[in-house]
Amino acid sequence: MVVKNLLIINGLFFLAKVAMPEFMNENFALFYPWSDAFKPHQLVSHMFMHGDLSHIFGNMFALFMFGPLLEDRFGSKRFLIFYMVTGLGAAGLHLASAYLESYPIVQAADFKVLEIVREQGLDALLHGKNFTDDTLATVNLAMNTPTVGASGAVFGILMGFGMLFPEYRVMLLFPPIPLKARQLVTVYAVIEIFLMIQNNPGDNVAHFAHVGGMLFAFLIIRFWRNRALL
16 A cells, blocks of 8 residues: 555656646755755655656656565555655765765855856756856756655665565566576665766766665664564
8 A cells, every 4th residue: 555655646746747847846856955945845755756757667666566565574654664764864875975075065166156056056957957167067066956766765675675585586677587686686786886986977866875775774674673573
C-alpha cells in the first residue's frame, strides 16, 4: 500500500510540474540553505520531484520492482520510515558535500555579483539558462542549483533489497545477464562511489545522495537487526 501511494504521489507531482514547471521547481525542488529559494519543506518535497520522464520512470520502476518485497518484510509503517529516512539521509550527505564545494564560492563573491545573482540567477536556471560571464555563472550554480528526485531513497531500497534478499536473482536488461541481489548492489555501490570520487559536475547527477541513501539504508537495517526487529 505504501509503495502504491508513493508511486501515485510521485506521478501527481510530475504532472503538476509539467503543468506549472517554474512554480513547482522554485517551491518544491531542494535548494541549498544559502540560496534565497531554500525552504525547509524542500528537504522532503524534492523526493517527489523529477527532472524528466526518463528520470521518474527509472526511479519509479525500481520502486515498483523492489519496494513491495521490502514493504512485505518491514510492514507498511516501518517501510515508510525506511524510505523517508534514507531519502533525508541522502539529502543531508548531498548538502554536506555541496557546502564544502559550493559555499566557499558564494562566500568569496563580492556584493555586486551576489546582488545580480539574487535578482536574476534563479530565474535563469529555472529556464535552463545561465550567465555568460564565468564568475556570475559559477556563483549562480553554487547558490541556486536545485536538486530533485527520489534517487536517494531508491538507492536505499536497492541496498535493503541486497541485504535482506542477497540470493534473489535479477535479470539485467543491459547487458542481459542474471545477477544475485548482493552482486547487483555491490556493482551499483562501486560505480556510485567511483563517480562520487570523480566529482564531475557536468553529469548533473547527485552521486553523494545515491551513496547517502545506500549508507543510511545499511545503518538502519543493521540497527533493526541488532534490536531483533528484523
